[in-house]
Amino acid sequence: xxxxGWSEFWAMGxxxxxxxxxxxxxxxxxxxEVFLLRRRTREAKA
Numbered sequence: 840x841x842x843x844g845w846s847e848f849w850a851m852g853x854x855x856x857x858x859x860x861x862x863x864x865x866x867x868x869x870x871x872e873v874f875l876l877r878r879r880t881r882e883a884k885a
Contacts, residue, residue, distance in 0.1 A: 842848040851858050 849855050849859070
């Protein structure tokens with residue numbers, strides 16, 4: 840795709856909120872999973 844500038848890139852043709860929101864939720868879920876995995880590993884070693 841060809842965007843005219845950064846503002847058009849972030850807006851993604853009007854779907855920017857959905858696209859970036861989906862990325863945000865996915866990254867948050869992965870971060871929570873890593874946190875919980877580390878906590879379970881630490882508890883298992885104890």
